[in-house]
Amino acid sequence: MEPLVAELKQKIEDTLCPFGFEVYPFQVAWYNALLPPAFHLPLPGPTLAFLVLSTPAMFDRALKPFLQSRHLQPLTDPVDQCVAYHLGRVRESFPELQIEVIADYEVHPNRRPKILAQTAAHVAGAAYYYQRQDVESDPWGTQHIAGVCIHPRFGGWFAIRGVVLLRGIEVPNLPPTKPVDCVPTRADRITLLERFNFHWRDWTYRDAVTPQERYSEEQKAYFSAPPAQRLALLGLPQPSEEPSSPSQELHFTTLLPKKPQNPRRGWLSPTVSPPISPGP
Numbered sequence: 001m002e003p004l005v006a007e008l009k010q011k012i013e014d015t016l017c018p019f020g021f022e023v024y025p026f027q028v029a030w031y032n033a034l035l036p037p038a039f040h041l042p043l044p045g046p047t048l049a050f051l052v053l054s055t056p057a058m059f060d061r062a063l064k065p066f067l068q069s070r071h072l073q074p075l076t077d078p079v080d081q082c083v084a085y086h087l088g089r090v091r092e093s094f095p096e097l098q099i100e101v102i103a104d105y106e107v108h109p110n111r112r113p114k115i116l117a118q119t120a121a122h123v124a125g126a127a128y129y130y131q132r133q134d135v136e137s138d139p140w141g142t143q144h145i146a147g148v149c150i151h152p153r154f155g156g157w158f159a160i161r162g163v164v165l166l167r168g169i170e171v172p173n174l175p176p177t178k179p180v181d182c183v184p185t186r187a188d189r190i191t192l193l194e195r196f197n198f199h200w201r202d203w204t205y206r207d208a209v210t211p212q213e214r215y216s217e218e219q220k221a222y223f224s225a226p227p228a229q230r231l232a233l234l235g236l237p238q239p240s241e242e243p244s245s246p247s248q249e250l251h252f253t254t255l256l257p258k259k260p261q262n263p264r265r266g267w268l269s270p271t272v273s274p275p276i277s278p279g280p
């Protein structure tokens with residue numbers, strides 16, 4: 001890895017890894033090359049970017065301390081607030097650079113996601129993105145089948161949180177890293193995609209590989225609960241409806257506009273409105 005990339009990666013890791021995140025470098029060009037122009041990141045191809053994902057440890061190391069010590073904003077998912085806070089710390093640690101962050105939940109006014117998190121995870125070598133096109137003669141006819149990323153060490157027990165873009169830092173010689181193909185057979189890919197699409201609430205798709213660590217029972221209960229009951233599960237009060245004080249230390253990044261209440265609803269499947277847990 002180029003010394004500059006290694007140095008920047010180390011600094012971002014020092015900021016995020018103690019809190020249960022992982023980071024993987026990639027070039028914007030690798031991401032844009034796989035997508036139609038509407039999804040392109042509007043930066044020069046050799047621009048350095050980092051994919052950020054959360055591991056099972058994020059719940060104890062970042063979310064719980066965040067919930068206990070911060071004033072939560074009402075109507076915004078606490079996990080999203082926690083991730084925005086930590087991604088904001090990355091920006092603050094590089095005051096000399098033009099760092100932009102796009103979180104997984106951000107959408108354009110037409111509700112198209114600003115970042116296709118799974119494609120980014122694949123090109124960064126973080127987690128293989130299995131799609132129906134990876135299954136020869138697939139059995140699903142006209143059904144819509146969403147793809148899923150599998151991490152070599154955490155299986156499906158992780159979430160993709162966003163990308164950090166380093167405008168002005170160009171790394172044309174960064175060597176691409178292939179993601180580990182940890183579900184190589186057709187039969188296992190079919191099982192994986194069916195579990196993700198039709199049975200995702202039973203968590204089984206996440207065990208597509210034997211993971212090094214899963215979500216704890218407490219974490220699973222938190223994400224399975226309706227949002228209004230989640231804080232109570234951890235013994236915490238609901239956020240106050242009072243306007244937050246200006247000194248509040250919740251830093252959303254410059255590219256992060258106010259989050260709509262349910263950005264996932266309405267994109268691709270306007271009729272689908274399950275009580276999706278944001279980002280477990």
Ligand code: B12
Nearest residue numbers: 104113115116117122146148149159160197200264277279
């Ligand atoms: C909208 C959305 C939904 C919608 C629609 C899902 C869908 N994909 O159709 C709904 C509400 C149904 C949903 C449900 C769930 N979701 Co969801 N969802 C998203 C969201 C916000 C955007 C996905 C999207 O719209 N993609 C747009 C389509 C067009 O992209 P695409 O299918 O990948 O197509 C592109 C690629 O094929 C690419 N491409 C073309 N050729 C090639 C070749 C290669 C090699 C590659 C890499 C790419 C590539 O080009 C296409 C675009 O032109 C993402 C977060 C994000 N910002 O990405 C989470 C996300 C996909 N969801 C996630 C999860 C976990 C879920 C749920 C399990 C609920 C939950 N949160 O626990 C359920 C699963 C059930 C299901 N059926 O999907 C995770 C998946 C993690 C993983 N391991 O992959 C994500 C990444 C969120 C996260 N923070 O981690 N979701």
